[in-house]
Amino acid sequence: MSKSSAPDKKQIQYDRQLRLWGDHGQNALESARVCLIGANTLGTEILKALVLPGLGSFTIIDHQLVTLADCGSNFFVHPSKIDESRARITCEFLTQLNPDVHGTYIDKPSIDDLLKQNTFNFSQFNIVITANLPMQTLSILANHLWTLKIPLIIARTYGFIGTIRLQVFEHYVIEAHPDDTIPDLRLDRPLITFSNYCNSIHFDCLTREEHLHLPSLVILFKTLQQWQKQYNRNDLPCTRIEKDEFKKILEKFSHHSAYDIHDHNKSLENFDEAKRTIPSRLIKTNLSSTIKELFQDQSCLELTNQTEIFWFIIHALKLFTENEGQGLLPVRGEVPDMITNTNSYVKLVEIYQEQAKKDCEIVHNYLCDLLKKYNRLSNHNLNLHHLVQIYCKNASFLKVLRTTAIKNEDDLIDKTESDLSWYIGLHLCDIFYEKFHRYPGECLLDEKQFDIDLDDLKQISKQQSSKNIMSNNKQDILEELCRYGASELHSIAAFIGGCCAQEIIKLITHQYVPVDNTLIYNGIQQATSVFKL
């Protein structure tokens, strides 16, 4: 596509999201296949936020029929479709949202029978989603998917409470897009070309015009050099006194012989910027803790023919860091905007981009050598350069996500953190369901039954707990959960649906950082907590 050629229809349609995950992210999304188990309100709200941005395809597994109660919660059914296959109807309505998406459904056998038969191929999916799936079925499925190493997202809504649990064997975050980053400018470990450039500038030889447009980065570096010389140091000023010394030198450099009394009040924007950016520029350059962890990971250290390319690149980065990098990662190459003239800025950008390119090339060579060594070099090398570029640019923020498999969460029972109590409460409701084949408080028409259910629920809690007395908070939570009777409130399902969909997009695109690993949403207080279970 030429620079000025107009976007095609799809690029227009997806324009607003392409600005968040790029064309390559969109391609990943359009090639992805997900499986949803449970075409209830929650399940369909999750799929909605995947279908709209152009997910490749989905398969719904649900053996239930559309009920009247569904029509009071689920957007993807209609009163005229009562008693029809819920999987088929929701599939139809969902694909209407975006005809580019391919949707299929399985309404028999049920998921329980599918799992029993054990012939269904879950490996065709990038991700499996469950929406309010009963605990017993969920355990079997989760175990199966863990063995297959297929990511599973477990979503739940229950009255005003919602939860999301990720079960992921291994996921790589490649482009984290962190919100706030310190630019990689390395004043304490200057690039040689940057040093040389700064050394070619002498304050006493600058014209007034040049002085006014000197980039703040250069100003800071020269001030640093002077401070280091003056105080016989080779590191950064850190104490209050040292920083004051530094600022004094900076102040001295801000004077120019050609400035007269009228200029005295004139604010030197570039020097002001230099002073303002001290906190983010005079920072010790070092390896991020996340990359250090990756370098020490077994998968990086013990490459095999079967290892994922992610680890090969990590290993190549490690080799770079240990050799040409002299303990540091490849230069990121980005220079933030600063108050200066075009030529100076462009020169700085050139310096950093050149270095980034050189560093990237070295990493690429290490990678090729490694792939050759392990017989992994093949015909798709054409994309390696681009891939290495992405990894180098994001090296500080690369991450691996490994969650635990979901297991019997009985050992959480006595934890006291408020929101975790809701999660535990839901678990107790699940035990109730297993016992009585319905949820506590589900039946609205019988007041006595509510009280009996609540008592039974409290009994279950006491049986699980090692404590003799149930806290007031816990009692309140159990009573409130009984009140909900597993009601699916649409707005709560919409919240969890939106969150889940975005987590799934993160997993598919390897962009942005997923939740690690359990989210609890409290719609009463409008609060979320994340737990690593």
Added chain:
Amino acid sequence: MVVPIDDSTTKKQWIHLRRILERAGPFKDPNFEPSTELLSAIESVKILIIGAGGLGCELLKDLALMGFCQIDIIDMDTIDLANLNRQFLFTKADIGKSKAEVAAKFIMNRIPNCNVTPHMNKIQDFDASFYSEFRIIVCGLDSVVARRWINSMLVSMLQYDEDNQLIPSSIIPMIDGGTEGFKGNARVIMHGFTSCIECTLDLFPPQVNFPQCTIANNPRLPEHCVEWVTSILWPKEKPFGQDIKIDGDNVEHIQWIVEHATKRANDHNITGINFRFTQGVVKRIIPAVASTNAVIASICATEVFKLASSSVMLMNNYTMFNDIEGIYMLTYPPEKKEDCPICSNVPIRIQMSETSKFQEFIDLLIEKYHLIAPLIYTEINGNSKTLYMTSTEQMSEATKPHLKMTLQELGLTNGAELLVGDPARASSMRVILTLTSSMETSTAK
């Protein structure tokens, strides 16, 4: 706790809601009374949704499925292709049609007992008599000015008793949501009790503006090159005709800008210009996805449900959401400003020297009260006089001479009351002027 007996169809359909409405629980609002009547009460409550875009579509769906059946929706826009990645009530066949009307139609079709009345209008087309019909107003707007306008409209409808105490029943709760990429916020405003939009203007991200000298002389980034074309070259060359302004949706316009911005960029060794980038700068495009809109709208809808039913405590009262890294949500109550020019019911007093120039007064007003294009008038000797107005060329010219005059020369006296209108306000601001003689120090209050 009440035992429901009725099992009509409606009751069966809304069982999920009824469990909450017909039973009490430890987390209910103190005003809550479980009742079988609550469902019908919710069904008949009149709700207004402002905006039928990314948030509006989600809000409409959510409220319809939380039992609300009397919903009005306002939106002056028509449907574009770029809307379809998230505004799901619209299809390709609807492009060009009214958002409000198509959204209403879709919902009434999908949820048959829900009644949605569309208004293809600006919010400014309606007055207090319209807005006072609604019990709760929910906003899914994309402009701060519009938010400030409706905020001031609702405040102007507040009533006070003889002791100047706010009458709570005159409050119309305003629920406001906003999104930007993977970030969003939602809040419940009870004017007079919580902070309002005007109290918290600094919570809104500042407008992106590039310094003129950078654009003209020292471009460094590709956006500087685009701005140069739109603000300097286009007005000079008028490439598509004498009075043709830049239309960010016109492909030819954007292509022309790309071509010339690229030239400028190349001359300065700057890279990064393409169609998508250029259109983004020209239209100040904010990225948007379905998921964030779903989340923020859902929070708003949940709060509307709580307000209408008292079934559970309201959130307190401003939430920020972000799912860039993990999922993060923070809810806190921003401070209500005691001297908020909109919601504090305290008259605005400004003190200036009588020899201050009128321009100074205007500059102060604009800065202090974040005005956009004020209209200032007053009564002098029983006659209404327009002191400042920029909405038409004619009035601009007519009031221009006032700018260099002193307040004294304009005929203003100590204690004079000025009325200040602005696009960000639904009604004029009363400003009481304290004029000090030239002997005293001129300080503005």
